[in-house]
Amino acid sequence: MLTPLLSIGIIFKNEIRCLERCLKSLQPLRDAIPCELVMADTGSDDGSRAVAERYADILFDFPWINDFSAARNAVMDRCSGTWYMTIDCDEWMDSNIEGYVAFLTTNRDFDFASVVIRNYNTADLEMGGGYADFLAVRFLRLSTGVRYEGTIHEHWPYRGDLRTMLIRGGLFHHDGYIYQDAVSQKAKQARNMELLRKQLEQDPDNLIILTQCIESGDNLPEQGDYLRRAMAGVEERWSQWELFGGPIYRYAVRYAIANKLSELEEWIDKAETMFPESIFVRVEIAYFAFGNAWNKDDYAQSIYWGEMYLQGVSDYEAGRFNRSDILASSLNKADSHSRLSVATVLASGYLHEKQPEKCLRLMETFNGRELDAKQAGDCARNLCNLYSHFEVDTAPLLLRLWEEMNEAAPTQERADQRRARFLQVGAGMFEGAFIRSEETEADVVRHAYAAFLPLENRCELGIAAKMLGTEDASALEVLLGEVEKLEALPPHALAHALRCGVGFPLAGRPLAIERMDILAGGIAQDRDELYGLVRLVGARELPDSAQELGWARGLSIAALKVCPWKEIDGETGLLLSRAFVQLERAYLPVCYAEKALNGENLLLLPPLHRFGFYCAQAFDALDAGNAAGYVRLLRKGLAVCEGVKDMVEFLINNTPELKNPSEELRAMAEQIRGILSKFPPEEPAVAALKQSEAYRKVAYLIEGVAPPVAGGQLQ
Numbered sequence: 001m002l003t004p005l006l007s008i009g010i011i012f013k014n015e016i017r018c019l020e021r022c023l024k025s026l027q028p029l030r031d032a033i034p035c036e037l038v039m040a041d042t043g044s045d046d047g048s049r050a051v052a053e054r055y056a057d058i059l060f061d062f063p064w065i066n067d068f069s070a071a072r073n074a075v076m077d078r079c080s081g082t083w084y085m086t087i088d089c090d091e092w093m094d095s096n097i098e099g100y101v102a103f104l105t106t107n108r109d110f111d112f113a114s115v116v117i118r119n120y121n122t123a124d125l126e127m128g129g130g131y132a133d134f135l136a137v138r139f140l141r142l143s144t145g146v147r148y149e150g151t152i153h154e155h156w157p158y159r160g161d162l163r164t165m166l167i168r169g170g171l172f173h174h175d176g177y178i179y180q181d182a183v184s185q186k187a188k189q190a191r192n193m194e195l196l197r198k199q200l201e202q203d204p205d206n207l208i209i210l211t212q213c214i215e216s217g218d219n220l221p222e223q224g225d226y227l228r229r230a231m232a233g234v235e236e237r238w239s240q241w242e243l244f245g246g247p248i249y250r251y252a253v254r255y256a257i258a259n260k261l262s263e264l265e266e267w268i269d270k271a272e273t274m275f276p277e278s279i280f281v282r283v284e285i286a287y288f289a290f291g292n293a294w295n296k297d298d299y300a301q302s303i304y305w306g307e308m309y310l311q312g313v314s315d316y317e318a319g320r321f322n323r324s325d326i327l328a329s330s331l332n333k334a335d336s337h338s339r340l341s342v343a344t345v346l347a348s349g350y351l352h353e354k355q356p357e358k359c360l361r362l363m364e365t366f367n368g369r370e371l372d373a374k375q376a377g378d379c380a381r382n383l384c385n386l387y388s389h390f391e392v393d394t395a396p397l398l399l400r401l402w403e404e405m406n407e408a409a410p411t412q413e414r415a416d417q418r419r420a421r422f423l424q425v426g427a428g429m430f431e432g433a434f435i436r437s438e439e440t441e442a443d444v445v446r447h448a449y450a451a452f453l454p455l456e457n458r459c460e461l462g463i464a465a466k467m468l469g470t471e472d473a474s475a476l477e478v479l480l481g482e483v484e485k486l487e488a489l490p491p492h493a494l495a496h497a498l499r500c501g502v503g504f505p506l507a508g509r510p511l512a513i514e515r516m517d518i519l520a521g522g523i524a525q526d527r528d529e530l531y532g533l534v535r536l537v538g539a540r541e542l543p544d545s546a547q548e549l550g551w552a553r554g555l556s557i558a559a560l561k562v563c564p565w566k567e568i569d570g571e572t573g574l575l576l577s578r579a580f581v582q583l584e585r586a587y588l589p590v591c592y593a594e595k596a597l598n599g600e601n602l603l604l605l606p607p608l609h610r611f612g613f614y615c616a617q618a619f620d621a622l623d624a625g626n627a628a629g630y631v632r633l634l635r636k637g638l639a640v641c642e643g644v645k646d647m648v649e650f651l652i653n654n655t656p657e658l659k660n661p662s663e664e665l666r667a668m669a670e671q672i673r674g675i676l677s678k679f680p681p682e683e684p685a686v687a688a689l690k691q692s693e694a695y696r697k698v699a700y701l702i703e704g705v706a707p708p709v710a711g712g713q714l715q
Contacts, residue, residue: 368404
């Protein structure tokens with residue numbers, strides 16, 4: 001074996017989940033330059049050692065003594081390369097190794113080199129979840145004689161005569177925090193905090209140790225104490241206060257938000273004043289300050305922080321920042337998901353502040369493939385507001401984002417989620433109540449739904465937008481025929497077509513009754529619109545087509561279900577009831593044999609149709625002047641369908657014939673009342689009279705204007 005240029009050192013214990021991934025990622029570098037791999041097993045019993053044996057040049061046991069530096073120094077003692085590199089088992093090298101090779105083969109001027117470590121917070125890396133970046137010194141020239149220090153958070157101490165650089169173009173990826181269960185996390189935290197407390201006792205004014213206590217003490221009661229001590233140390237200019245001040249205040253702002261502290265804005269202002277160039281202020285604190293301002297509806301301030309954040313992320317990605325900043329701690333919120341989350345909301349902030357040009361320019365930077373569902377919904381809302389309030393031409397942007405959002409990137413599942421959310425938000429612009437409200441707003445220059453016209457040939461919202469701009473029944477029928485999934489068509493567009501005279505369902509496209517009920521239920525979300533359609537049904541001749549009759553019946557039943565019978569006015573309630581009776585009278589003979597509509601066979605019908613049968617008979621009786629028969633048949637209908645209690649009570653209380661009986665019925669009631677007054681209630685003649693047809697016709701007048709109702713049931 002050639003004398004190694006690079007020695008790679010690893011300590012491990014029970015890393016079977018990730019060890020081989022790490023070791024495989026090193027192979028391109030080992031193939032490119034002379035390397036040796038030195039590994040120490042600190043007590044594995046899960047098969048990790050067998051994996052290490054296949055890759056290591058030197059493998060040895062090191063009994064664990066609760067000291068990370070001791071284990072790492074033992075590895076370094078066995079290395080013979082010019083350079084030493086350390087990597088953890090739950091990390092893996094990026095496939096781009098050019099920067100590492102260039103540094104190791106050409107460098108003469110440096111003693112250390114740092115790399116960017118990317119910590120992921122989601123197991124599904126393809127889904128573009130969040131991550132945090134920080135710089136870690138991972139390369140050391142062995143001739144310096146530098147050794148690890150610290151029982152935990154071990155590191156090479158920095159000496160003023162040693163030179164360091166950042167290796168560009170490569171990453172170490174890390175996912176170890178994702179796979180720790182709650183028990184393991186708690187145990188690791190307890191171990192780390194015990195070691196850190198001991199270090200802090202020995203060196204209480206050390207900002208490095210205090211920062212580590214803050215990081216490791218998350219959710220512990222003493223975390224706030226560590227934060228306040230660290231901030232006091234920064235203000236008092238303790239050693240390395242400039243390096244650690246930005247990340248310490250970042251943790252303070254995060255802590256204040258989590259615990260709803262009144263000092264939040266004070267700490268934000270102080271951080272910006274003391275460390276205006278810190279990447280932690282320009283990215284993380286700006287991120288949190290943006291959210292704080294937005295939640296207070298302070299749009300001007302949210303724009304200030306949002307713009308600072310986006311510029312900070314851009315500078316970070318371009319390397320325009322002091323790289324020593326992320327030697328002190330990891331930088332969060334610089335990932336693409338966080339950036340898009342801020343940007344999509346910031347675009348809305350521009351609209352609140354009447355800055356449509358800025359909104360459009362920002363949205364033109366979006367890549368639809370990177371959006372998640374919420375961000376896609378925000379884009380739909382912003383596009384509609386741009387279109388309806390500012391007359392901006394949103395078509396090119398809409399078409400591009402639509403095509404990108406529908407690409408299976410990073411997965412088809414993600415594409416389906418953002419498409420669904422985009423359409424869901426867009427569908428809100430088609431609601432009848434929303435459209436009517438737009439007509440009363442002075443700053444609305446055109447309906448928001450029309451923003452979707454460019455998607456006419458791509459989705460149901462595009463077709464719906466075209467339909468709402470059309471009054472001709474023939475043209476509407478053609479457009480409705482282009483809809484592949486009727487359930488995805490905004491109900492208001494279907495209602496518009498019905499009002500304009502389109503027969504439904506369309507000829508040649510029959511619908512099952514359950515689909516009709518779903519579509520009618522969609523229209524029923526707007527009661528006024530549904531009532532208007534039922535009025536049209538009642539005003540027209542009944543359709544000959546069984547399909548159209550079934551649809552009309554679906555609208556009528558939907559109206560009964562959503563009607564607030566205890567609140568609705570008498571005229572509308574009676575109209576809905578009459579329409580229901582009219583349709584049931586026509587529908588039942590079409591769908592059921594005559595034999596099913598008689599006697600005990602009536603029990604074979606669904607409950608609502610059983611009620612419809614009796615309700616139709618009740619109105620026949622009422623129209624024939626038999627008010628008592630009307631009440632009696634309604635009572636029968638309620639007995640077979642308890643869900644119509646409120647409707648029956650409404651009819652009894654609001655039917656004019658019950659409130660204003662004819663003079664003939666009044667006279668008959670008075671005559672019978674007079675006869676009854678001559679006999680005691682227990683007299684057999686009284687019981688016989690009450691069984692007579694004459695008595696039943698006027699019983700409700702004798703016993704009370706409305707037949708008694710108790711417990712929700714007619715008695």
